[in-house]
Each structure stands twice: as structure tokens, then as C-alpha cells.
Amino acid sequence: xxxxxFDNWLWQVIIPSTIPNLECPISTTMFEFxxxxxxxxxxxxxxRTPHGDLSTPVFAxxxxxxxxxTMTPRDLSELGxxxxxxxxxxxxxxxxxxxxxxxGGLHRFMGWDGPLLTDSGGYQVFSLKTLRKVDIDGVTFxxxxxxxxxxxxxxxxIAIQEELGSDIAVCLDECAPPLDRAYNEEAxxxxxAWAVRCRASHRRTEQALFGIxxxxxxxxxxxxxxxxxxxxxxxxxxxxxxxVGESKEQTYAxxxxxxxxxxxxKPRYLMGVGTAQDFFEAVARGVDIFDCVLPTRLARHGxxxxxxxxxxxxxxxxxxxLKNAQYAADEAPIEDSCGCYTCRTFTRAYLxxxxxxxxxxxxxxxxxxxxHFLLDLMRRIRASILDGTFEQLTTAWRTPSDV
Amino acid sequence: xxxxxFDNWLWQVIIPSTIPNLECPISTTMFEFxxxxxxxxxxxxxxRTPHGDLSTPVFAxxxxxxxxxTMTPRDLSELGxxxxxxxxxxxxxxxxxxxxxxxGGLHRFMGWDGPLLTDSGGYQVFSLKTLRKVDIDGVTFxxxxxxxxxxxxxxxxIAIQEELGSDIAVCLDECAPPLDRAYNEEAxxxxxAWAVRCRASHRRTEQALFGIxxxxxxxxxxxxxxxxxxxxxxxxxxxxxxxVGESKEQTYAxxxxxxxxxxxxKPRYLMGVGTAQDFFEAVARGVDIFDCVLPTRLARHGxxxxxxxxxxxxxxxxxxxLKNAQYAADEAPIEDSCGCYTCRTFTRAYLxxxxxxxxxxxxxxxxxxxxHFLLDLMRRIRASILDGTFEQLTTAWRTPSDV
Numbered sequence: 087x088x089x090x091x092f093d094n095w096l097w098q099v100i101i102p103s104t105i106p107n108l109e110c111p112i113s114t115t116m117f118e119f120x121x122x123x124x125x126x127x128x129x130x131x132x133x134r135t136p137h138g139d140l141s142t143p144v145f146a147x148x149x150x151x152x153x154x155x156t157m158t159p160r161d162l163s164e165l166g167x168x169x170x171x172x173x174x175x176x177x178x179x180x181x182x183x184x185x186x187x188x189x190g191g192l193h194r195f196m197g198w199d200g201p202l203l204t205d206s207g208g209y210q211v212f213s214l215k216t217l218r219k220v221d222i223d224g225v226t227f228x229x230x231x232x233x234x235x236x237x238x239x240x241x242x243x244i245a246i247q248e249e250l251g252s253d254i255a256v257c258l259d260e261c262a263p264p265l266d267r268a269y270n271e272e273a274x275x276x277x278x279a280w281a282v283r284c285r286a287s288h289r290r291t292e293q294a295l296f297g298i299x300x301x302x303x304x305x306x307x308x309x310x311x312x313x314x315x316x317x318x319x320x321x322x323x324x325x326x327x328x329x330v331g332e333s334k335e336q337t338y339a340x341x342x343x344x345x346x347x348x349x350x351x352k353p354r355y356l357m358g359v360g361t362a363q364d365f366f367e368a369v370a371r372g373v374d375i376f377d378c379v380l381p382t383r384l385a386r387h388g389x390x391x392x393x394x395x396x397x398x399x400x401x402x403x404x405x406x407x408l409k410n411a412q413y414a415a416d417e418a419p420i421e422d423s424c425g426c427y428t429c430r431t432f433t434r435a436y437l438x439x440x441x442x443x444x445x446x447x448x449x450x451x452x453x454x455x456x457x458h459f460l461l462d463l464m465r466r467i468r469a470s471i472l473d474g475t476f477e478q479l480t481t482a483w484r485t486p487s488d489v
Numbered sequence: 490x491x492x493x494x495f496d497n498w499l500w501q502v503i504i505p506s507t508i509p510n511l512e513c514p515i516s517t518t519m520f521e522f523x524x525x526x527x528x529x530x531x532x533x534x535x536x537r538t539p540h541g542d543l544s545t546p547v548f549a550x551x552x553x554x555x556x557x558x559t560m561t562p563r564d565l566s567e568l569g570x571x572x573x574x575x576x577x578x579x580x581x582x583x584x585x586x587x588x589x590x591x592x593g594g595l596h597r598f599m600g601w602d603g604p605l606l607t608d609s610g611g612y613q614v615f616s617l618k619t620l621r622k623v624d625i626d627g628v629t630f631x632x633x634x635x636x637x638x639x640x641x642x643x644x645x646x647i648a649i650q651e652e653l654g655s656d657i658a659v660c661l662d663e664c665a666p667p668l669d670r671a672y673n674e675e676a677x678x679x680x681x682a683w684a685v686r687c688r689a690s691h692r693r694t695e696q697a698l699f700g701i702x703x704x705x706x707x708x709x710x711x712x713x714x715x716x717x718x719x720x721x722x723x724x725x726x727x728x729x730x731x732x733v734g735e736s737k738e739q740t741y742a743x744x745x746x747x748x749x750x751x752x753x754x755k756p757r758y759l760m761g762v763g764t765a766q767d768f769f770e771a772v773a774r775g776v777d778i779f780d781c782v783l784p785t786r787l788a789r790h791g792x793x794x795x796x797x798x799x800x801x802x803x804x805x806x807x808x809x810x811l812k813n814a815q816y817a818a819d820e821a822p823i824e825d826s827c828g829c830y831t832c833r834t835f836t837r838a839y840l841x842x843x844x845x846x847x848x849x850x851x852x853x854x855x856x857x858x859x860x861h862f863l864l865d866l867m868r869r870i871r872a873s874i875l876d877g878t879f880e881q882l883t884t885a886w887r888t889p890s891d892v
Contacts, residue, residue: 153843153850159834181842185818189838197834415588430564431600435592439554439584446849447556 095386117294117321119353125476127345127372130468133322133353135201135253136292138168142353142374145360145464146171146203147381147457150194151180155382157457159197165426165454166461171377174246175207175214177286179229179236179265183249191251203377204252206243206298208259209326209358220260222276238282248290256324257284258353259298264332270302277326278314279379285318294321297353302327303336305343314345314487322353327372334367341371348372361464362391366480369467376464383457385449388441390420391459393483406434408452413438426458427451495834516802517848520697521725522756530748530775533871536725536756537658538604539695540596541571543778545756547690548763549574549606550784550860550868554583555599558785559853560860562600568829569864571603574780577649578610578617581630582639586652594654606780607655608760609646609701611662612729623663625679643686646707651693659727659758660721661685662701667735673705680729683716687720697724699758705730706739708746715750728776732762737770744774751775765794765807765866769883779867788852791844793823794862796886811855816841829861830854 106172118134133140146169147154147162154162154170162170172192177183186195193199210228219226224239240258247255262273270313277300288295297315301307315323325344328337341356348354353374358366360378368376384391388409406413406420419429420437428437428451440448470479511749521537549572550557550565565573575595580586589598589613596602614620614630623627627642643661650658661683665676680703690827692697700718704710718726728747731740743758751757756777763781771779787794791812798852809816809823822832823840831840831854843851873882 097521111771151846152839156849156853158654158830158850158853160830180846181817182837185838188818189820189836195836195839195842197839215691242569253755414584415591417592427561427563433598434598435588436555436598439598443583445554445556446559446852447561449849450559450561450853485673 089425101419110403116292119322119351121350121471123474125471125474126370128369128467128471128476129350129372130471131353131374131375135199135294137199137206137253139470140168140375141201141221143365143369143464144169144375145365145460146375147461148173148379149196149198150379151176151390152192153384154453154457156446156453157382159199161454162198162457163200163221165457166465168266169203169377170198170200170374171203171205172196172250172252172466173210174204174243174250175210176451177204178207178246179231183246187249189250193251197226201254202250202252203375204250204256204356204359206242206256206258207238207246208243209261211238212261220276222279224258224280225260233371241287242294244284244287248288248293248408251290252293254294254322254355255288255290256296256357257281257298257320258301259324259326261330262300262302262325264302264327264330264336266302267304267307268367270300270304270307270327274300274307276312278311281315281318296320296322296324296353298324298326299344299348300327300391303340305340308321308340308343309347312344313429316347316349322355322375323348324355324357326357327395328356329364334363337364338367338371341368345372359413360460362460362483365460365463365467368482369471370476378460380425381460382453385452385456388448388452390452391456392421392436393423393459394421408434408438408448409439409441424455425462426455428455428458468485493523508868519695520648522725522754524753526875526877528874528877529703529773530668530773531870531874531879532753532775532777533874534756534777535862538697540656542600542602543571543604546768546772546867546870547572547778548768548863549778549780550864552599552601554579554784555589555595557860559849559856559857560785562602563757564857565601565860566603568708568860569868570860572606572778572780573601573603574606574608575599575653575655576610576613577607577646577653580607580653581610582634585651590652590654594652596654604657605653605655606657606758606778607650607653607659609640609659609661610649611646612664612761614641615664621809623679625682627661627683628663641662643683644690647687647698649688651691651696654693655696657697657758658691658693658725659760660684660701661697662703662729664730664733665703665705667705667730667733667739669705670710671708673703673707673710673730677703677710677714681714684718684721688723692748697755699725699727699738701727701729701760702747702751703730706735706743708743711743711746712750713745719750719752723755725758726751727758727760729760731759732767737766740767741770744771748775754785755838765796765863765886768863768866768870769886772874773879773883781863784863785856788855788859791851791855793840793855794859795866796826796862797823797824811837811841811851812843812844823858826860827858828865829858831858831861844848 133150243258257278260273262269301311326362356373391407408485416434470476619630646661662680663676665672686825700723704714758778759776815835819837873879
């Protein structure tokens with residue numbers, strides 16, 4: 087199969103010598119994706135990986151530096167986490183992907199024997215302001231650790247992820263400011279050229295490679311990007327460039343559009359998105375995989391995710407800032423209805439004490455709660471799709487009971 | 490019973506109005522101490538507390554601010570910890586012992602339902618250099634948190650510990666530099682006067698109160714202190730003022746002396762001591778209870794406790810500094826023979842990565858290992874006393890095999 091955009095200028099000018107071998111085998115049985123049920127556009131599926139089957143939709147906690155912050159692998163398993171994301175950029179710089187490969191790969195290194203997903207590193211390069219130069223060949227950047235200069239090409243990014251040995255790798259992409267049309271046109275062109283080269287250089291058969299769709303909030307660009315990326319026969323498709331500055335309406339409109347453009351029979355991964363509201367809206371638009379640093383980052387800021395607004399508080403709806411003095415003698419758990427270890431065992435007063443006293447255990451206990459909150463919500467979403475009550479669950483969530 | 494020193498100057502001058510009611514009931518069944526086996530002077534016993542029976546000798550991890558740093562209560566239970574120490578000084582200042590009492594006491598506050606031991610707060614007052622004035626009535630000090638002024642009297646320190654609701658409380662004492670005779674004479678006199686007042690003011694029947702023996706490295710002072718403190722009919726006896734600057738020989742000579750002076754039928758608690766070597770030496774001299782911040786403090790410095798010298802390293806014997814570059818690609822666990830979660834799961838290379846990257850999980854995993862190391866050693870010591878092989882275990886420990 088030749089990609090439909092094979093004859094466009096980009097293809098011919100930029101990548102004449104790297105025409106991908108699209109007959110390169112991608113194991114379909116190893117990464118079989120089976121839909122089990124749908125409810126509107128929401129779907130429940132099973133995505134087979136070399137480290138186990140993933141029930142989708144699935145939320146992946148983020149283990150930036152080969153650790154989901156404060157959590158052991160067994161803590162994650164107990165919470166029901168099945169997929170973990172690790173950051174290519176960070177691990178490439180420290181301790182080094184070659185070192186990790188020499189130690190048996192990332193699974194063994196971090197003690198996680200479930201499925202692993204790696205990002206491309208591109209997001210950090212562009213967002214950490216370490217960027218020096220981007221051109222059609224790749225990006226040159228300075229390490230945020232020591233200022234040393236590095237060059238990421240599509241091939242390099244694939245090689246790093248192959249060294250890490252994740253179950254799911256993604257292509258190098260460029261995430262542009264979502265409302266800047268000119269920028270998005272250029273960035274998308276680079277992303278497409280890089281996708282071709284990533285696809286061509288990827289060799290690790292026990293690793294799925296996902297292409298990334300870009301295009302900001304512009305429907306024509308998103309359609310063009312989806313057409314191009316899906317033509318390259320990736321195992322799955324990632325949706326980049328959302329939740330990075332556009333409105334929620336624009337996010338959801340883009341997801342609606344992509345739900346029509348992306349093939350139903352391959353998993354869709356919405357990158358970096360992970361609030362409860364986003365889960366409902368994106369699952370309703372056919373998204374299968376999520377990742378987000380939100381639960382562990384909020385924990386480090388002393389905030390707990392909650393389903394309901396907290397009565398008599400100034401907390402942001404659905405978030406409890408446990409450093410507030412009003413919780414100093416509060417005997418309640420974070421949320422009465424929560425079944426996590428933290429809520430079963432500790433009061434808000436104790437959690438506040440730990441946070442105020444600078445005790446690490448406070449961050450750990452909040453991380454447990456916040457991860458449980460999102461993982462448990464995703465379990466309930468899956469169950470509701472299976473029994474046909476996804477809309478009711480969505481409605482119930484949107485309309486909190488009087489508490 | 491009148492204490493034998495009842496007529497001395499100190500007693501008459503300082504505490505005429507607070508003669509303790511030595512008939513005040515101390516429940517002997519609630520805090521029954523039963524010796525099960527001895528091996529030389531080493532003993533295995535069971536110390537009954539309202540929150541469960543303690544098998545002695547026992548090592549108590551330190552939960553300074555109502556948390557053993559980085560560890561959940563269930564982590565501690567899994568490691569086999571049975572007794573935890575919390576710091577009166579820190580909890581009095583933050584979050585406040587009254588607040589903890591209002592929340593149901595320290596056990597409930599920190600989610601630990603096993604036996605709890607509290608210190609008197611005196612050690613922090615004297616060691617944190619927050620001291621403003623000490624006299625026979627008590628100590629005035631500034632908070633290390635906000636500079637506010639506070640006054641600890643013997644009665645106040647007992648009241649705080651009663652609010653916390655620990656199973657074992659101790660008297661206010663003054664820990665002097667161990668080699669300064671004049672200082673020790675004065676400090677011991679104050680410690681004795683305070684012990685009388687602590688004993689008199691203590692009312693909580695479901696809490697054991699231990700008297701503290703002081704006297705530095707001076708045998709006559711230690712004998713005098715032991716005689717005075719044991720005359721006050723405490724539930725157990727604490728040994729203060731050791732491992733604070735004197736030589737190991739002086740420490741052990743003092744323990745030899747106190748082994749003869751302290752009654753066999755009450756538990757002995759050696760405060761703030763917790764290396765493997767100290768365990769063997771002190772257990773051999775009849776000590777039953779230990780506490781020390783060493784395992785968690787070393788973890789925060791990136792150091793792991795090990796039984797054997799590590800071959801081909803410059804690490805201090807029995808300690809592994811995991812930040813060293815030589816471990817960057819080291820596939821071995823901290824110690825092959827160790828059965829803790831950290832050693833069963835992770836390589837030195839991964840632990841070093843976490844420490845170098847500033848990841849909290851590194852501190853947690855090292856704390857698990859270091860606590861396991863000491864708790865497991867104490868289990869082996871207890872078993873060896875029960876089966877009469879304590880001396881063999883001591884010898885084997887002192888003579889590491891060739892590795």
C-alpha cells in the first residue's frame with residue numbers, strides 16, 4: 087500500500103531516501119485490539135500487549151523518571167493500574183536509555199511487569215523551553231539537567247524507545263499552540279514527515295508503534311492529519327495537541343471530528359488528558375487510552391480529587407486543598423464514599439498535618455487517593471459501557487447529589 | 490513504700506508539695522512483663538500493652554511527626570514492626586497534643602493500632618539548641634518552628650503524653666554531655682526531681698510510665714541514678730545519656746553496670762540506640778527495647794545498611810552509599826541475602842537512579858530495606874535467645890563470611 091499523500095511535496099522533498107517499508111510486519115495478533123461493547127461512540131475493548139491485556143478505556147499513571155512519583159509498582163497494582171507511561175526525554179537524559187537496555191529494559195529496571203507506554207520525548211523538548219532548533223530533520227535541544235546539546239531525529243526517538251522496550255511507542259511529533267494556524271501547518275508537516283521516518287525505522291516487533299495526529303483546533307488540518315497518519319498503518323493512533331490551551335468546546339469538537347476520521351478497529355490514545363470530566367467527554371467520543379500527571383502533581387500541591395463539591399469550603403469544585411487551616415481538626419476522610427487506603431485509614435486532619443509538616447507520607451497518601459479516584463472512575467466507566475448505562479453514569483457525574 | 494532518697498536535700502527542698510502518691514495504682518496485669526528465656530544476660534520476654542503484646546527485645550522505628558518517614562502503617566506492619574516511637578516535643582508543637590487528643594489520640598491519628606512509645610521531649614529541647622533556661626522546675630525553650638516560647642515542666646510533659654495516649658510514656662529528663670561530671674551531677678539531680686513529679690502527676694492507667702536513668706559514664710552516678718529511679722516503682726526503666734559522645738567501651742561498661750542495678754523483672758529501654766552492633770552488645774547486657782532514627786535517616790542520605798562489607802567498594806563497612814557512580818549499572822540488589830521488598834524487586838542501579846533523580850520512591854525503598862534490616866535482625870536475635878544460640882549468632886555477625 088502506498089500512502090495517499092505519497093506524491094505530495096513534503097514526501098518527495100524531505101524523505102526521498104527513507105520511503106518506509108510499509109510491508110514491514112506489524113504483528114496484528116500480538117497487539118490485537120478487540121471491541122467488546124459500545125454505548126454510543128463509547129467503547130470497551132481489550133488491547134493485547136506482550137505484558138498483558140489492557141481493558142480499555144484505560145488511564146495510565148505517569149512515571150516520568152521510571153517511577154510514578156512516591157508509588158511502588160505493587161502500590162500501582164493494588165490500585166488496579168494496568169498501563170504506565172514513562173517519559174522518553176527524561177530517561178534518555180538520565181539514566182540513559184542504553185543503560186536501561188543493558189539492565190534488561192525498562193520493565194525490569196522499574197519493577198513493573200505490566201504494559202508500558204513511552205512518549206516520544208517531543209513534548210518535553212518543546213515545552214521545557216530547552217529547544218534550540220527545529221527543522222524537518224528533527225530537533226536540537228539543551229538538556230534541562232546540564233545544558234548539554236542533543237539532537238532528536240525520528241529515527242533516534244524510535245531507537246531510544248526500542249532500547250527502553252516499552253510495549254507501546256509513539257512517533258516524534260511537534261505539538262504546536264492549538265490556535266496558531268500557520269504554526270500548526272508547519273508543525274503538522276514536520277510531524278507527518280517524522281511519522282513516515284519513525285514508521286520506517288521501527289524494528290522491534292514486540293512493540294506497538296502509534297502515529298500521532300496533530301493539527302490544532304483546525305478541522306481541515308485535523309482531517310488531513312488523520313488521513314495521512316492512518317495511511318501509514320500504525321498499530322494505534324494518538325491524538326496530540328489537545329488540552330494545551332484551547333477551549334473545552336474546541337477539544338470536544340476536535341474529538342468528535344477524529345472519531346469519524348480514525349479507524350474504529352484500532353486503539354485511540356488521547357495524550358496528556360486526565361480529568362474526570364475529560365474521561366467522560368473523550369470516552370463518549372471513542373477514546374480508549376489516557377495518560378496524565380494530574381493525580382500525582384495535584385498530590386504534590388496538597389490537593390485531593392473529589393467527586394462532589396465539598397460543603398462549606400472554598401475549595402475548587404471537586405478539589406480539596408488539604409493545606410487549608412479549616413481541615414486542621416477535620417475527622418472526615420477526604421471523601422466518605424471513597425474506598426482507597428488513604429480514605430479508609432486517615433482523616434483530613436492527619437493528611438493536613440503531614441503536608442504542613444513537610445512529611446513525604448502526605449504526598450504518598452494523596453497520590454494513592456488521586457490515582458484511585460481516576461482508576462476507579464475508569465473502571466466504573468468500563469462497567470457502564472458493558473451494561474449499557476454509560477449515559478446514566480455520565481449524567482449522574484455531571485449532577486452531583488446534594489451533599 | 491517511701492523512696493530511699495526521700496530524705497535527701499533535693500527531695501525536701503524542691504518538691505515538698507508534690508510528694509508522689511506511690512500507692513497510685515500502676516496496673517501490673519495491663520503491662521505485665523514476662524521473661525520467656527534467657528541466654529547469658531540476654532532475655533526474651535513479652536511485654537503486654539493495651540495495643541498488643543510486644544515480643545522483646547524489640548526495635549521501635551521512629552515516627553517523629555506521627556509518621557515513620559515515607560512509611561504507611563501497613564508498610565510497617567508488613568515489615569514486622571510492633572512498636573513505634575513518636576516525639577512528644579514535635580507533636581506538642583505541631584499539630585498540638587490537644588488536637589490529637591480531640592481526634593481520638595495518637596493511635597487513631599496516625600493509623601497505627603499497635604503499641605506506641607513517646608519520649609519526653611526533653612532530648613529535642615536540649616539537642617535542638619532551642620533551650621532558653623533550665624532550672625529545677627523545668628525547661629523554657631523556643632520552638633524551632635516559629636520561635637515561640639514554651640515551658641516544659643514534669644507535669645506538663647506527662648500531660649502531653651497523656652493527651653497523645655501512647656502506651657508507654659517516659660519522664661522528663663536531662664541528657665548531659667556524657668563525659669562532663671559536674672554537668673551530669675546537676676542534670677541527674679534535676680532528672681531525679683522531675684521523675685518524682687512525673688510519677689506523681691501521671692494518671693492515665695492504660696499508659697505505662699518509664700523512669701529514666703542518667704549519670705553519663707560515671708559509675709557512681711549511674712548507680713545512684715538507678716537506685717533512685719528504681720525506688721519510684723515505674724513500670725519500666727529507660728537508660729538515657731548513652732550513644733551521645735562517649736566511647737563504645739564506656740557505653741557497654743555502663744550497660745554492664747546497669748544490668749546489675751536495674752530489676753530483672755521490668756523492661757529496660759535503651760533510648761536512641763539502633764545499630765546492629767549495638768543490638769548485640771546491649772541485648773547481651775539485658776536491654777529489651779530500642780529506638781533509633783538511623784534506618785530512615787540513612788535512607789534519606791542514600792545509604793543502605795548491609796550485613797557484610799561490600800566487595801570492591803569504598804563504602805563504609807556494612808553501609809552502601811547508593812549515590813556512588815559505581816552502582817550506576819549494578820544489577821545486584823542491595824544485598825543478595827536480603828528478603829525485603831526492595832531487594833526482591835530492584836537493582837542498585839535503579840535505586841541509584843531514583844536517588845540521583847531526586848525521586849521520593851528512592852527514600853521509601855531504602856527506608857523499607859533499612860527498617861527490614863534492623864527488624865529482621867532483632868527477630869533473629871530473639872529466635873537465637875529462645876533456642877540458646879545467641880552467642881553463635883553474635884559471633885557469626887562479628888565475623889562476616891568471605892564474600
